Amino acid sequence: MARAMMRRLVFGLIAVTGVAVLAFLLEFVVPGDPARAIAPRAQSAAVLANIRAQLHLNQPLVVQFASYFGNLLHGDLGMSYVQRQPVAALIGPRLADTGALALAGVLAEVLIGGTLGVLAARHDRVRAAVGAVNLVLLAVPVFVLGLVLLLVFGYQLGLAPVAGGAGPAQIVLPALTLGLIGAPWYAQIVADQVQEALASNWVRTAVGKGLRDGYILRRHVLRNVLSPVLTMAGMDLGSYLSGVVTVEVVFVWPGIGLLAYNALQNLDRPVVMGTVIVGAVAVVAFNLLADLARMLADPRAREEA
Amino acid sequence: MPGDAGRPAALMARDVSVRYGPVRAVREASLTVGAGQAVALIGETGSGKSSLAFAVARLLPRSARVTGRVEIAGTDVLAADWRRFRGERARLLGCVAQDAMAALNPVLPVGRQVGELFAVHAGMGRRQAAAAASAALASVRIDHPEAVARLYPHQLSGGMRQRVMVAMALALRPPLVVADEPTTALDVSTQAEILGLVAELRERVGSGLLWITHDIGVVAELADWAAVMYAGRIVETGPVEAIFDAPAHPYTEGLLLTRRDLRSGAPGSPLFQIPGAPPARPDEAPGCPFMPRCPRATAVCAAREPPLLPLAGRGEAGHQAACHHPAPPGAPPAPAPARARTAAP
């Protein structure tokens, strides 16, 4: 098991490096001049040339590449072009807020999707309704759902703040958006697994032993559904930690996603690179954690590894 | 029929029918297991044995329609309130399934699965239930029961898994144990072990036993009474000696020819097979469902399905067969078109 984990760790490192290199090269393909973005009203070519020189943008690509990745090896993500602050200092506090949103979002999708899935598996009439809800949720774009929730619960009903920012009240709507977008996938998996379990011989054994339905569902059936759900939740957590751009922008949630969005618009390359690298690390790390969780939940997976 | 006179029969099934939609898997089957008695239910795959077994346990899926009357130790099973019966079932009967791997929860340690029985039915706490589970595992001759209790089903051998099933089935000392081909998936020596174990334990507990098998070879060692099932019906029933020494139904005669001696342990396929296969939908034709495979079939067999009737002029009480042309007692077995299987095709 430890060896399998080591192997995955190495693959993860390779994946993160690959993503970083690709992102770095892509930034030079994207048209646009960071110097102009920094000083949009500067008329003189000399001013712009001066800015470029300060940011070492006039050096060949190879030199810039070597210098960026050399610094990266020492844990230095560089300085923001626009905000004149270390990228790490910009990302740090936002990582906590994005983490909170990611966790709340995953919790919401597991709860909503899990409940829908169990209901669909147990009641034929609910299944059709859940299927329809799933279809609708799958078809709605994230930002539309976010805006609708904001309109209804924020403006119409006044139940949630609309001003943006991070806080316990502000987290509800973006988390609900993430939860509703992700719920159909969980509902599908949970419904399939619960249904399969309910028709299984081991549930028949449990019924034969005189156990109650609720007990069988909780202790026997859901225990079997746990491992695929944990795997999915871990992967979602990783990808949400890399910044849920749309949701953060719609709800002005000051996380990594909003930071990345603004940095992209300003051509603030070091910040874009920083968010990409942090995101890639998060995805890899949480995939690993998801594997570990699956092994804890399923004794058979422990031995396969 | 034999059994303790004082106690009610372990199982009394009258005219039990099971249908899955249009498929009639069991048709008016009647079966009695006296208190403490062992009865073998024999038949080819698809003859409806499992359907009958799970019908008496009221454990069939909702798609199955069950009619008839079933009593376990005097308790009316099919008429009982579903909720109340669900709580009582484990006290009335224990089930040993054919595939123990599928019948055990893959993600719970086996000790927990045994212990649940004591937690639910004896109101034991976690610790107590775990201790009782270990004792139950020890009673089926599992060494180091505490260590085994912590293992998951896939970590056990097939024989050990089946022992766990036996331990669960007998944990509450029920008056009836239903074993549905419990040794089919096991190798020959493990089969014999499980067989011996079940025979010994049920005698100690005093449970009645309904032992389902398609292997008539094991019947003589274990059972007092036998019932032969074909195409959803019981076609012959009686004391084991009567069935073995003087089979009346041509299907039973055929089964006896397929028998291989468990102790001589000849593995592999039987030396003889009854030619043909059971009908897919036995209730559609008016006649005897065995007729297409029967060496003694006549016109009457095509016209009417024979009822299960006591055999005239036989010494053995309770020996019954559903055949228009039952073999006379003492007749040599081996009906005419019996083909020896010499080589695989």
Ligand SMILES: Nc1ncnc2c1ncn2[C@@H]1O[C@H](COP(=O)(O)OP(=O)(O)O)[C@@H](O)[C@H]1O
């Ligand atoms: N759940 C089910 N749904 C539909 N048909 C079934 C079901 N279970 C069994 N059957 C059918 O009922 C017949 C008897 O099956 P079964 O009771 O399993 O026989 P046996 O145990 O003797 O092999 C078979 O034709 C089988 O296909």
Ligand SMILES: [Mg+2]
């Ligand atoms: Mg069967």
